[in-house]
Amino acid sequence: MRLVRYGGAMSLDGYIAGPNGEYDWIVMDPEIDFGGIMARFDTFLIGRKTFEVMHRMGNAGKSTPGIQNIVFSRTLNPADYPKVVIESDAARVVSELRSKPGKDIALFGGGELFRSLLAAGLVDRVEVSLIPVLLGGGIPLLPSPAHRATLRLIEQRVYRKTGTVGLEYEILRSQKATSNSGAGRRRDPGERRGARGDTRRP
Numbered sequence: 001m002r003l004v005r006y007g008g009a010m011s012l013d014g015y016i017a018g019p020n021g022e023y024d025w026i027v028m029d030p031e032i033d034f035g036g037i038m039a040r041f042d043t044f045l046i047g048r049k050t051f052e053v054m055h056r057m058g059n060a061g062k063s064t065p066g067i068q069n070i071v072f073s074r075t076l077n078p079a080d081y082p083k084v085v086i087e088s089d090a091a092r093v094v095s096e097l098r099s100k101p102g103k104d105i106a107l108f109g110g111g112e113l114f115r116s117l118l119a120a121g122l123v124d125r126v127e128v129s130l131i132p133v134l135l136g137g138g139i140p141l142l143p144s145p146a147h148r149a150t151l152r153l154i155e156q157r158v159y160r161k162t163g164t165v166g167l168e169y170e171i172l173r174s175q176k177a178t179s180n181s182g183a184g185r186r187r188d189p190g191e192r193r194g195a196r197g198d199t200r201r202p
Contacts, residue, residue, distance in 0.1 A: 002098050004045075006107040006114050007127035015138035016111060021053055025133045029159040032129070032166070042066060042103040045094065045117075048073035050109035051084075072113055091120040098122070111143045119147055123171055126151060132163040 009026045010016055017023060044067065046054070051071045071081075072090040087093045094117060097105055107114055107123060117123050128141070151169035158165055 002100070002102055003104045003124040004094060004098065004107055004117065004122055005041075005104055005125040005127055006118075006123050007125070008109065008129070009131050010128045010141050011131055011133050011135045011138070013134045013136065014141050015135045016109070016141050017139040018135050019137045021139065025135065026131055027162045027164065029129075029162040029164050031159050031161065032164075040104050041106040043068045043070065043097060043105045044108045045090070045105060045113065046071045046108050047110045047113035048076060049112070051076075090116055091122060094120075094122045111140055114141075115143055115146045118142070118149060118171070121173060125154075126167075126169045126171060128167050130165040130167060 008016055009023075011025065018025065046069060048071065051073070069085065070093065071084055071086045072088070072093075073086055074088045076086050078084075078086045090113060094105070107117065114123065150172045152172055153167070154170055155168040156166060
């Protein structure tokens with residue numbers, strides 16, 4: 001089954017965007033293989049607020065060859081965005097996507113879409129790049145109120161040039177708590193630390 005992965009940059013105090021939705025605090029570490037990360041996905045799930053930010057920045061959110069973008073909203077009128085796939089029932093659509101063949105599915109944003117899919121048991125991974133900055137407010141990774149979720153650390157990596165820390169977690173569910181979901185995972189070169197804190201080098 002395809003995995004649904006929620007990821008992106010997060011400040012040290014838990015925000016994915018500043019108080020006004022700004023992203024100017026995100027540093028782009030040259031060691032992060034963004035092309036390799038994006039190549040794992042063929043579907044991107046986008047919430048309404050994230051879509052509106054993208055739209056203001058000139059990114060219409062329409063799909064491109066090999067990539068399907070799906071915007072979830074109960075208020076947007078699909079007739080106003082004829083080149084964009086807009087759905088209202090996120091749980092149903094994502095359940096259907098997970099059962100179909102394809103690459104993994106990226107939950108691109110934002111936090112409210114993550115909260116609803118997490119509550120429905122439809123998110124498998126949380127993957128964040130922890131940026132060394134304190135924003136003091138903004139859009140949280142997981143807006144409240146939300147249910148508690150137990151995570152298992154799969155992998156972590158320190159990018160020393162920028163101080164960014166990459167973290168990958170599995171979301172544990174009762175039937176998956178003892179599963180070895182890390183098998184067959186692609187590893188990037190460079191220093192990594194396993195879940196027990198041991199340092200590994202290629």
